[in-house]
Amino acid sequence: MGLCMSLAGRDIISIRDFTRFDIDHMLSAADQMELQAKSGSDILRGKIMATLFFEPSTRTKLSFESAMYRLGGSCIGFAEPSTASVQKGENLSDTVRVVENYADVLVIRHPLEGASRLAGEVTDVPVVNAGSGSEEHPTQAILDIYTMKREFGHIDGLKVAMVGDLRYGRTVHSLAYALSLYKDVKLCLISPDLLRMRHEVLEDIGRNIDFEEGKDLGKILGEVDVIYMTRIQKERFADLAEYEAIKGSYRLTQADLKHCKKGAIVMHPLPRVDEIDADVDGTIYARYFRQVWYGVLSRMGLLALILGAIT
Amino acid sequence: MSQVGKAELYVKKIRNGTVIDHISAGYALDVLKILNVTGKETNTVGVVINVPSKHIGKKDIVKIEGGELKPEDVDKIALISPKATINIIHEYDVVEKKKVSLPRDITGIIKCGNPVCISNSKEPVSSLFHVQEVEPIRLRCHYCNRTMEKKDILKQF
The missing domain is CATH 2.30.30.20 (Aspartate carbamoyltransferase regulatory subunit, C-terminal domain)
Incomplete structure (x- = not known):
């Protein structure tokens, strides 16, 4: 494992900052957490995690807090910038330089792209990016590929369809970067024209893996191992008629799944609105709720690694 | 006389000032914008566009009588014309010649x-x-x- 740098003290800002060895190391750490999650652990006793959420969130914040508590640590933070010093005009740099005195790790969600990168550069404690505008959401990507690893036993060779809003969806950017570190992975990027994957991401992942872009989910449904659905937000469309026209074509129903490859799984970063029909929930394909549990395990592993509780 | 030398004759020599040579063809007017040259100045400014160049095929040239470039202007020129050269002219002679450079x-x-x-x-x-x-x-x-x-x-x- 000489190629794997220790993750103790590292920031988790972008998947682009890590090698495959680092990511594999994070997945192994998540594996180690299964037992500790169920029986409780105190490996992070005395450690404090601060969650600084400048944008609303429920599940990501709760997932991080659950991970921290399950390892014996404590949590402080805010979820509403309106109640925070931000409202008084304080900038992010000052806020994080203050809060790093209160905590051993900072978990930040911010509407501006690059916010966590800046926070990491002005603080000494590790910073975890819990979503920076529509740029990246690296811990979601780690839990996503952890889900694939758990469900298939491997990530190499998987064919993954990402469906929906690939332009503004931060989870798909991070996930594409993460998958591009693995061998023989193929991505099918299915979206309306307006919401195609950012060219920066395509340029980067295209150096390592094959991808194809398209609009029709039905065409590739029988070929892929993973159907990763995302929400298409109405507010992205200037013309509501256009939104109404396309939204149905990015909706997955139980009937569609008859055309699926055997053993395929359906994932979603959640929250969903109507892009996955409720009748899919009970099928053998649905993994999006189990994905949430894997999220807790992978965040436990990450916190334990960056706080030096495990190596 | 070299092609470059011939090209420079499109505009009269300046006595003291700066010649920005090897500007990527078609970008001389952008260089003027970077230098905040509006056309209302009193000093002589010469612009040559699309002249043949031995090194870069075609190029633009800007000559500014009495002007000296600020380092940040040189950096901006490097962004749009990475092969540009800056010649400092004193009494019609080139006393300093440097290539712009683009840092990493x-x-x-x-x-x-x-x-x-x-x-x-x-x-x-x-x-x-x-x-x-x-x-x-x-x-x-x-x-x-x-x-x-x-x-x-x-x-x-």
Whole structure:
């Protein structure tokens, strides 16, 4: 494992900052957490995690807090910038330089792209990016590929369809970067024209893996191992008629799944609105709720690694 | 006389000042914008566009009587014309000749084109770009990872 740098003290800002060895190391750490999650652990006793959420969130914040508590640590933070010093005009740099005195790790969600990168550069404690505008959401990507690893036993060779809003969806950017570190992975990027994957991401992942872009989910449904659905937000469309026209074509129903490859799984970063029909929930394909549990395990592993509780 | 020498005769020699040579063809007017030359100045400014060049096929030239370039202007010229040369003229002679150079990282001289990039907010931080390609220029924002190309850069001058 000489190629794997220790993750103790590292920031988790972008998947682009890590090698495959680092990511594999994070997945192994998540594996180690299964037992500790169920029986409780105190490996992070005395450690404090601060969650600084400048944008609303429920599940990501709760997932991080659950991970921290399950390892014996404590949590402080805010979820509403309106109640925070931000409202008084304080900038992010000052806020994080203050809060790093209160905590051993900072978990930040911010509407501006690059916010966590800046926070990491002005603080000494590790910073975890819990979503920076529509740029990246690296811990979601780690839990996503952890889900694939758990469900298939491997990530190499998987064919993954990402469906929906690939332009503004931060989870798909991070996930594409993460998958591009693995061998023989193929991505099918299915979206309306307006919401195609950012060219920066395509340029980067295209150096390592094959991808194809398209609009029709039905065409590739029988070929892929993973159907990763995302929400298409109405507010992205200037013309509501256009939104109404396309939204149905990015909706997955139980009937569609008859055309699926055997053993395929359906994932979603959640929250969903109507892009996955409720009748899919009970099928053998649905993994999006189990994905949430894997999220807790992978965040436990990450916190334990960056706080030096495990190596 | 070399082709370059002939090209320079398109505009009369200047006595004291700066000649910016080997500007990428078609970008002389952008160089004037970078230098804030509006045409209302009193000094002589010569512009030659699309002349043959031995080194770069075609090139533009800008001559400014009595002008001296600020280092940040030289950096900006390097962004749009990485092969440009700056000649300092004294009493009709070239007393100093230097090539512009594009560093690997570019700090502060242009803004990120992404309006929701943290470097465009009220944070006490300068823009920072990593040079991905020199010609045609492609920069990546250190903070938001968005790409900036020549057309995006030119909008800022």
